Each structure stands twice: as C-alpha cells, then as structure tokens.
Amino acid sequence: MKHLRIDTEYLLDILLKLLFTPSPAGYTDRVVHLICEELERLDVPFELTRRGAIRATLKGENERPNKAIVAHIDTLGAMVKALKPNGRLQLVPIGHWNSRFAEGARCTLFTDIGQHRGTILPLKASGHTFGPEIDKQEGGWDHVEFRIDERVFELQDLLHLGVHVGDFVAIDTSPEVTATGFINARHLDDKAGAALLMAAVKAVKENDVRLPVDCHPLFTISEEVGSGASAALHKDVAEMLTIDNGTTAPGQNSSEFGSTICMADMSGPFDYHLTHRIIQICQEFQIPHQRDVFKYYRSDSAAALEAGNDVRTALVTFGIDASHGYERIHQEALESVAELVAIYMQSPPLYARDRFEMGPRAGFPTVPG
Known part of the structure; x- marks a missing residue:
C-alpha cells in the first residue's frame, strides 16, 4: 500500500459540477449521467441498476472477496403537495430537513413539460404588511409556500403552466469556496463524498496501482429516503466502506478537518474489524482522524444490511457544520478522506474466509478481550 497524491483541483472541479446538477432523491437521472461520463473519461467500467445506481469496477488480482466503497448522489429537495388558490404551491420535503432552512431558498420547479424558477417563503413574508406577526408565525412545512417566478395569480394560472401535484423542486446549492479552504453549499451531503471518491479512483488509475482484489466504487x-445501497451490491462483496458527512456540532467529536471514523450510528455499531482496519490505515499513514458516534444518523451501510446483505460495513466521514442545512466543510477533510479511501482500495481483504458467504469456524476472527 502506498500514499497516493490526490488531485485537489480535480476534486473541487467535480464537486462543483455535482453541486450545479440538481438531483433530489427520485429525480437523479441527470447526475447519474454526469458520473457515468466521468467514469468513461477515466476508463473505468461500470454498470447501472434499473433505477440508476452505479456500480463501477477497479479490477484486482483476485475477484473475491471483493470490496465496495459507496457515496450517494441524491440530495434533499421538495415536492409539490398542492396547488393553492393564490397561485402558490404547498410543498412536502424529500428527505428529512427542517423548513427553516428552506425559507428564502431559491429553487427550480420541474414540471412534465419544462422548468420554472422560484423561491420558498413563509406564509407571512412581508414585514411591511404583517409587522411583528412574521416573528410569531409557526414553523414547519405547512407554513411555507413556493412562489413561482411566472405571471400566476390563481390556481388556473398554475394549471395553464403545466404545474401538477408531485412535481419536483430542487434547491439551489449556492456554493462558495473561500480563500481559507472552506466550502459552503447545500447538499455537500453527499456530493462532497462522491467527488472525493472520484478523486480517489482517479489517483488509483493514474498511478497504475495494482489492487489485491476487485474494488467497486458505488x-x-x-x-436520503432510506433505501440507498440496498440494490447495488452483489454477493461477492465482503467489505463496504461508506463515505458520508460527519456532524460537527456540540456534543460530537467530529471535526471539519481530517477524517472522522464513525463507530456507531442509530442503526447500531459498525463492523469492529473493518472499522479498526480503517483506523489502522489512518495511524500508519499519518492521516489526521478522530472517532465519533452519531445518535440521529443512518447511511448507505444501514440500507445494505437491512436489505439482507451479509457484508462488513464501516463509515468514514468528512465533518460538516449545519448538516442538512446550508452546510460547510473544509477542503482539508476531503483530501484526508480521499487519501484514506485510495489507500483502503489497495489493502488486502480482512479475512480469506470472507470470500464465502458461509463457512466453518476456522479462520473466523475474535475481538480483543
């Protein structure tokens, strides 16, 4: 295993391309094509599931037991719940996020025949009209509406535009990269993860690294709606490393710098042996890292296990401030996680017996105690 240089310019470029490609869960075809085009450019073979999950393959010296590294390219968003008599739209969220982060957001509404720009606003949005009432109104998705940037004044105007219940709304990401290395945007969860995974794939390809076993970037x-990696795995995958965001908030041990290894989330502990392999790599290659536990969090790993996949899972994260809101990360964390991922791709499988779904006791590991 060797430390590979990560092309940070490429990482940031692909991240911005992803951020400017709307992909609320359920409306992801455009971003799927973007990733596929990039994999083709890097000469990495891949397959698609029926709905568009991508399974790429970096060939190794052995086919099994192989490993997968997963990031998700769907995001939060909204959907039209009702067309209102005043020409505005009632919304419901796609994924779990608070409406206070939606208030004031610029958005794109996708109809069957076109797209329209607009803004999500509280029901009482004008201080000049409602005065102190705007500070007293209730929060929640029932108390916001979508104002479309068209000449619409009543429900019939919306119908003439072709607006329907169930139309998707994508939230502008509004990215900003500062001179100090901070990246601010919506949907860094998990487009930053997808970008750093692509950067790790590029590093492995350009350095012509020989991998011990097949590795599948997924x-x-x-x-964001729960099913995640439930469909893209195959039975030869013995280890799955998930890349997602870590929450840098009071009471958490995550950081916007280095790699954060999650030991457990709301679905339970991650695989002891794979998690400690990830920690060992960080220690051996001097990758800054910390450990954390997330109480109100689940990832692609949970979806994979709940779908019946008998696979060892671990979760490595880049620290995000204000997750599921207007998020902030630091480029240093993306570099650290990308370096870690590129090294993990080169690591041998944890246990030879893992190439079989079922086997004898011989070769089965034990935890220290």
Whole structure:
C-alpha cells in the first residue's frame, strides 16, 4: 500500500459540477449521467441498476472477496403537495430537513413539460404588511409556500403552466469556496463524498496501482429516503466502506478537518474489524482522524444490511457544520478522506474466509478481550 497524491483541483472541479446538477432523491437521472461520463473519461467500467445506481469496477488480482466503497448522489429537495388558490404551491420535503432552512431558498420547479424558477417563503413574508406577526408565525412545512417566478395569480394560472401535484423542486446549492479552504453549499451531503471518491479512483488509475482484489466504487441514488445501497451490491462483496458527512456540532467529536471514523450510528455499531482496519490505515499513514458516534444518523451501510446483505460495513466521514442545512466543510477533510479511501482500495481483504458467504469456524476472527 502506498500514499497516493490526490488531485485537489480535480476534486473541487467535480464537486462543483455535482453541486450545479440538481438531483433530489427520485429525480437523479441527470447526475447519474454526469458520473457515468466521468467514469468513461477515466476508463473505468461500470454498470447501472434499473433505477440508476452505479456500480463501477477497479479490477484486482483476485475477484473475491471483493470490496465496495459507496457515496450517494441524491440530495434533499421538495415536492409539490398542492396547488393553492393564490397561485402558490404547498410543498412536502424529500428527505428529512427542517423548513427553516428552506425559507428564502431559491429553487427550480420541474414540471412534465419544462422548468420554472422560484423561491420558498413563509406564509407571512412581508414585514411591511404583517409587522411583528412574521416573528410569531409557526414553523414547519405547512407554513411555507413556493412562489413561482411566472405571471400566476390563481390556481388556473398554475394549471395553464403545466404545474401538477408531485412535481419536483430542487434547491439551489449556492456554493462558495473561500480563500481559507472552506466550502459552503447545500447538499455537500453527499456530493462532497462522491467527488472525493472520484478523486480517489482517479489517483488509483493514474498511478497504475495494482489492487489485491476487485474494488467497486458505488454511487447510490436514494440514500436520503432510506433505501440507498440496498440494490447495488452483489454477493461477492465482503467489505463496504461508506463515505458520508460527519456532524460537527456540540456534543460530537467530529471535526471539519481530517477524517472522522464513525463507530456507531442509530442503526447500531459498525463492523469492529473493518472499522479498526480503517483506523489502522489512518495511524500508519499519518492521516489526521478522530472517532465519533452519531445518535440521529443512518447511511448507505444501514440500507445494505437491512436489505439482507451479509457484508462488513464501516463509515468514514468528512465533518460538516449545519448538516442538512446550508452546510460547510473544509477542503482539508476531503483530501484526508480521499487519501484514506485510495489507500483502503489497495489493502488486502480482512479475512480469506470472507470470500464465502458461509463457512466453518476456522479462520473466523475474535475481538480483543
């Protein structure tokens, strides 16, 4: 195993391309094509599931037991719940996010025949009209509406535009990269993960690294609504490393710098042996890292296990401030996680017996105690 240089310019470029490609869960075809085009450019073979999850393959010296590394390319968003008499739209969220982060957001509405720009606003949005009432109104998705940037004043105007219940709304990401290395945007969860995974793939390809076993970069399309990596795996995968965001908030041990290894989330502990292999790599190659536990969090790993895949899972994260809101990360964390991922791709499988779904006791590991 060797430390590979990550092309940070490429990482940032692909991240911005992803951020400017709308992909709320359920409306992900455009971003799927973007990733596929990039994999083709890097000469990495891949397959698609029926709905568009991507399974790429970096060939190794052995086919099994192989490993997968997963990031998701779907995001939060909204959907039209009702057309209102005043020409505005009632919304419901796609994925779990608070409406206070939606208030004031610029958005794109996708109808069957076109797209329209607009803004999500609280029901009482004008201080000049409602005065102190705007500070007293209730929060929640029932108390916001979508104002479309068209000449619409009543429900009939919306119908003439071709607006329907169930139309998708994508939230502008509004990215900004500062001179100090901070990246601010919506949907860094998990487009930053997808970008750093692509950067790690590029590093492995350009350095012509020989991998011990097949490695499958996966890009899932429904993590924000729970199903995530439930469909893109195959039975030869013994280890799966998930890349996602870590929450840098009071009471958490995550950081916007280095790699954060998640030991457990709301679905339970991650695989002891794979998690400690990831920690060992960080220690051996001097990758800054910390450990954390997330109480209100689940990822592609949970979806894979709940779908019946008997696979060892681990979760490595880049620290995000204000997750599921207007998020902030630091480029240093993306570099650290990409370096870690590129080294993990080169690592041998944890246990030879893992090439079989079922086997004898011989070769089965034990935890220290």
